Amino acid sequence: MAVAFDEMNGPGGDLRPAYRELARWLKETPPDALEYRRQEAELLFRRIGITFAVYGDAEAQERLIPFDVIPRIISAKEWAILEKGLKQRVRALNMFLRDIYHGRDILRANIVPDDLIFQNPVFRPEMNGQDVPHDVYVHIAGIDIVRVNPEEFFVLEDNARTPSGVSYMLENREIMMRLFPDLFARHRVAPVEKYPDELLSALRSVAPLGASAEPTVALMTPGVYNSAYYEHSFLADKLGIELVEGRDLIVKNDEVFMRTTEGLKRVDVIYRRVDDDFLDPLTFRPDSALGVPGLMSAYAAGNVTLANAVGTGIADDKAVYSYMPEIVKFYLGEEPILKNVPTWRCREPRDLSYVLDHLSELVVKEVHGSGGYGMLIGPAATKATIEAFRDKLKREPEGFIAQPTLALSTCPTCTESGLAPRHVDLRPFVLTGSNHVTIVPGGLTRVALKEGSLVVNSSQGGGTKDTWILDE
Amino acid sequence: MLSRTAENLYWLARYVERAEYLARTIEATLRVTALPNTYIGKTNEWDSALLTAGVSASFYEVYDEADEHNVVDYLSFSPSNPSSIKNCIENARLNSRSVRTALTSEMWDTINSAWIDLQEVWGKGTKTREELARFLRFVQETSLRFDGSAYRTMLRNDAYWFSRLGLHLERADNTARILDVKYHVLLPEEEHVGGPLDYYQWTSILRSVSALTAYHWVYRETLKPWLIADLLILNDSLPRSLASCYGNLVRNLDQIGVAYGRQGAAQRHARGVRNRLEHSHMDDIFQHGVHEFIQEFIADNSRLGEIITKQYLI
Numbered sequence: 157m158a159v160a161f162d163e164m165n166g167p168g169g170d171l172r173p174a175y176r177e178l179a180r181w182l183k184e185t186p187p188d189a190l191e192y193r194r195q196e197a198e199l200l201f202r203r204i205g206i207t208f209a210v211y212g213d214a215e216a217q218e219r220l221i222p223f224d225v226i227p228r229i230i231s232a233k234e235w236a237i238l239e240k241g242l243k244q245r246v247r248a249l250n251m252f253l254r255d256i257y258h259g260r261d262i263l264r265a266n267i268v269p270d271d272l273i274f275q276n277p278v279f280r281p282e283m284n285g286q287d288v289p290h291d292v293y294v295h296i297a298g299i300d301i302v303r304v305n306p307e308e309f310f311v312l313e314d315n316a317r318t319p320s321g322v323s324y325m326l327e328n329r330e331i332m333m334r335l336f337p338d339l340f341a342r343h344r345v346a347p348v349e350k351y352p353d354e355l356l357s358a359l360r361s362v363a364p365l366g367a368s369a370e371p372t373v374a375l376m377t378p379g380v381y382n383s384a385y386y387e388h389s390f391l392a393d394k395l396g397i398e399l400v401e402g403r404d405l406i407v408k409n410d411e412v413f414m415r416t417t418e419g420l421k422r423v424d425v426i427y428r429r430v431d432d433d434f435l436d437p438l439t440f441r442p443d444s445a446l447g448v449p450g451l452m453s454a455y456a457a458g459n460v461t462l463a464n465a466v467g468t469g470i471a472d473d474k475a476v477y478s479y480m481p482e483i484v485k486f487y488l489g490e491e492p493i494l495k496n497v498p499t500w501r502c503r504e505p506r507d508l509s510y511v512l513d514h515l516s517e518l519v520v521k522e523v524h525g526s527g528g529y530g531m532l533i534g535p536a537a538t539k540a541t542i543e544a545f546r547d548k549l550k551r552e553p554e555g556f557i558a559q560p561t562l563a564l565s566t567c568p569t570c571t572e573s574g575l576a577p578r579h580v581d582l583r584p585f586v587l588t589g590s591n592h593v594t595i596v597p598g599g600l601t602r603v604a605l606k607e608g609s610l611v612v613n614s615s616q617g618g619g620t621k622d623t624w625i626l627d628e
Numbered sequence: 629m630l631s632r633t634a635e636n637l638y639w640l641a642r643y644v645e646r647a648e649y650l651a652r653t654i655e656a657t658l659r660v661t662a663l664p665n666t667y668i669g670k671t672n673e674w675d676s677a678l679l680t681a682g683v684s685a686s687f688y689e690v691y692d693e694a695d696e697h698n699v700v701d702y703l704s705f706s707p708s709n710p711s712s713i714k715n716c717i718e719n720a721r722l723n724s725r726s727v728r729t730a731l732t733s734e735m736w737d738t739i740n741s742a743w744i745d746l747q748e749v750w751g752k753g754t755k756t757r758e759e760l761a762r763f764l765r766f767v768q769e770t771s772l773r774f775d776g777s778a779y780r781t782m783l784r785n786d787a788y789w790f791s792r793l794g795l796h797l798e799r800a801d802n803t804a805r806i807l808d809v810k811y812h813v814l815l816p817e818e819e820h821v822g823g824p825l826d827y828y829q830w831t832s833i834l835r836s837v838s839a840l841t842a843y844h845w846v847y848r849e850t851l852k853p854w855l856i857a858d859l860l861i862l863n864d865s866l867p868r869s870l871a872s873c874y875g876n877l878v879r880n881l882d883q884i885g886v887a888y889g890r891q892g893a894a895q896r897h898a899r900g901v902r903n904r905l906e907h908s909h910m911d912d913i914f915q916h917g918v919h920e921f922i923q924e925f926i927a928d929n930s931r932l933g934e935i936i937t938k939q940y941l942i
Contacts, residue, residue, distance in 0.1 A: 203737055203740060203741060203744075204733075204736075204740075205725075205736065205740045379726070380722065380725050385725070389725070389728040389729055392729045393729040398629075398633075399729050401632070403632070404630050415630065415631045415942075416629055416630055416631060417629055417630075417634045417786060417884075417888070417940045417941070418888050
């Protein structure tokens with residue numbers, strides 16, 4: 157693999173302008189002062205209780221995501237391109253979803269193959285012909301972006317179901333401002349603190365027609381044992397809305413109510429962090445105790461808005477992802493500003509045979525997988541793992557896509573042996589309301605803490621960094 | 629607010645209050661048992677500690693004998709005792725997590741820090757009496773911090789009032805329990821009243837509810853059983869007295885009633901109990917039997933808990 161591009165030191169070891177002040181500051185700051193701040197940050201995270209539950213890990217039911225105190229910096233110019241590209245992409249995603257569940261022009265135009273939609277387990281026939289308020293499907297999108305050189309950003313994944321991580325974006329900034337006021341004074345960092353306000357106004361704007369002028373918004377969580385529970389409670393708190401579980405809600409005459417100390421209160425918009433499958437035991441999994449019986453009929457009656465809409469999984473399917481450039485062109489008539497990572501669709505025989513021949517060079521991902529589970533990283537895998545994966549691939553080729561192992565950019569990161577480059581990605585959060593798409597300047601930078609590792613997922617031991625968008 | 633949120637706040641406050649009461653009980657018992665036999669006689673103070681905590685039956689399912697080691701372990705750390713201090717703090721933290729949006733950051737920080745310390749410092753129990761003393765201090769400080777931060781940082785709205793309801797209901801129950809277990813040493817007709825034995829029993833009662841100094845301020849007398857009973861049952865100025873708890877319960881329920889624009893069985897029942905306390909005199913209570921009076925109170929108090937649950941929390 158080629159040597160990765162370093163965001164601070166550049167391709168040829170020349171300090172990049174956005175990092176000039178940071179580099180100077182790092183030179184002035186003794187290593188033990190940095191280490192002291194790192195420990196302080198960890199203590200703060202623990203005391204505030206910013207934790208992440210790891211499934212199947214009984215030892216550490218609640219784990220801290222390691223936080224790296226060296227910020228990742230993106231220049232205003234770079235951000236302007238990203239912002240434009242992200243908005244374009246999310247607009248297209250929303251149009252695609254509306255089309256898939258209504259006219260299906262894109263299928264008739266043979267741009268996306270039918271069976272990719274209709275045989276997909278995340279496709280929701282219940283949503284066929286169902287209108288959603290203001291035609292917004294993906295109210296909150298988390299688009300994963302990687303960088304391979306000074307000029308090129310690639311979209312790695314579109315998270316259109318229930319993307320998480322935004323609480324880290326906000327808390328990382330809070331803690332950095334507390335620990336490094338001096339460093340902030342030397343930069344002009346665009347603030348991210350408006351996110352909760354923007355999220356609330358986006359959610360309010362998509363209230364159903366029958367809602368009052370002050371629609372009631374609630375955040376629905378699977379409960380304290382969910383891995384992202386901290387984020388759910390954090391957001392509900394920042395938005396000033398109730399954090400509800402399924403058992404707090406009840407459907408009567410196709411309207412949704414929450415049980416309060418003053419009796420039942422109608423809920424108009426639900427920012428749900430519960431997967432489709434668990435929303436309503438009458439429609440989806442009957443064994444789910446997390447959901448609300450009748451929620452889907454209230455939804456169908458147009459009395460409640462679900463954000464994100466039901467059935468958006470079809471847009472963050474990794475096989476559909478490979479068609480995103482065509483999808484953008486089809487709906488917007490524009491060239492996509494952000495590129496896809498080149499992707500082989502194993503469902504296509506020619507691609508499959510290429511992938512099988514080059515397994516040791518490729519990253520192979522499950523089409524419906526998430527969180528870094530069930531993937532093969534060819535260059536880092538043993539022969540036996542590769543062979544086992546080869547069998548899986550042959551058995552069920554349509555379940556996989558493959559991508560080249562990209563030389564993800566690196567960022568200086570605190571490690572046991574001092575500052576060292578570590579691979580990073582970026583997840584900005586794109587909000588769509590009734591008539592606007594917004595992004596706060598920033599996102600969540602995830603960093604692979606192990607030397608050479610490309611896996612940044614928190615469930616796989618990745619960490620996070622504060623992400624600075626410079627304002628000039 | 630969500631019924632579930634109110635319920636969690638209510639129980640959270642109960643758990644914290646209970647943990648503190650248990651810590652006080654252990655501390656007071658340790659003091660009494662440290663005295664020479666001639667001062668305390670042959671009573672088993674550890675047994676009575678189990679009784680006031682209301683866990684005597686479940687204790688004897690696990691242990692044969694109530695001695696310092698067994699009882700301290702059972703009341704403080706035992707995972708099999710659902711209301712051990714450790715379980716109280718763990719439950720309090722679980723409740724806090726599910727109502728984080730209703731807590732101020734100071735309150736969350738108190739509970740979360742206590743829980744972290746419990747895992748890291750106190751997880752394996754205590755070995756020496758010094759360690760135990762530090763642990764008991766830690767529990768009491770946690771409760772003080774929690775209570776103080778609730779008082780100083782919470783908005784005065786239903787979230788605050790429901791958490792106060794839990795606190796005062798639990799506190800009333802604790803005070804009533806210790807009186808019930810010790811009522812026989814308060815009975816004036818007993819022969820040896822006034823001997824050293826009673827004196828140290830009385831101090832231990834007052835210590836358990838943090839009222840020893842208060843007693844002297846209020847009565848300016850040596851310890852007398854009917855005055856102790858008067859202080860803990862009827863004296864409105866002692867925060868842990870039954871009268872004071874019911875003053876607060878009525879007040880908080882009224883505030884909820886006003887905010888919601890309607891009252892119900894909980895308000896009526898609490899007022900009834902308070903009125904009875906207001907119109908009682910120690911003479912009458914002794915006449916009719918302290919034990920009977922307290923038993924009735926404990927039943928009334930737990931009835932209030934049921935009514936509140938039915939009216940607001942489900």
